[in-house]
Amino acid sequence: MNPRLKELYYSKIQTDLAKKLSLKNKLMSPKLKKVVINMGLGTDGNDKKILKSYSDDIAMITGQKPVVTKFKKSISNFKTRKNTDAGLKVTLRKNKMYEFVDRLINIALPRIKDFGGLSSRSFDKFGNYTLGIKEHVVFPEVNFDKVEKIRGLDITIVTHGRNNDHNLALLEEFNFPFNKENKN
Numbered sequence: 001m002n003p004r005l006k007e008l009y010y011s012k013i014q015t016d017l018a019k020k021l022s023l024k025n026k027l028m029s030p031k032l033k034k035v036v037i038n039m040g041l042g043t044d045g046n047d048k049k050i051l052k053s054y055s056d057d058i059a060m061i062t063g064q065k066p067v068v069t070k071f072k073k074s075i076s077n078f079k080t081r082k083n084t085d086a087g088l089k090v091t092l093r094k095n096k097m098y099e100f101v102d103r104l105i106n107i108a109l110p111r112i113k114d115f116g117g118l119s120s121r122s123f124d125k126f127g128n129y130t131l132g133i134k135e136h137v138v139f140p141e142v143n144f145d146k147v148e149k150i151r152g153l154d155i156t157i158v159t160h161g162r163n164n165d166h167n168l169a170l171l172e173e174f175n176f177p178f179n180k181e182n183k184n
Helices: 004-020 042-046 048-062 094-111 164-173
Strands: 031-040 067-070 085-092 128-133 153-160
Touching (some): 004 031, 031 048, 042 085, 048 085, 048 094, 085 094
16 A cells, blocks of 8 residues: 555646646656665664664664664764764665655654744755754654653655755645745
């Protein structure tokens, strides 16, 4: 069964974007490629119990087992050693990507305390939109009672569009709650 957001994109959003952006073909309209979720653990990555706990949390949030990332070099001021555990990363594609974006927009973001909207300026030069969430417990899959320490998440949404205006129009069609004051 296809996710609700995927069906909405192919039935309505794709043709609406082609008209709105005056594209020749609806297949030229921007689309989502993948979503990357990253959680840095720092020195807590050395503790296998903590690593397993956060790995289970991310697996529940995304529906996919995370990959453990490693430090690339040793830095004494940060108390890091080369090839020790640094954090967790998950890359979502296809149906799981659409399901995650749907839960992010409709469930997780409205649960953030004092949420004022997302910045529309968080695009990089490649068309990737990155947002940070300070508390990973805003997702309902995480049991708040079992969490030892609240961690932040970095979410990067990789899009395929001609420029950042096209990518912004795509995310607006998906009902991302952008802050109206920050608009370009």
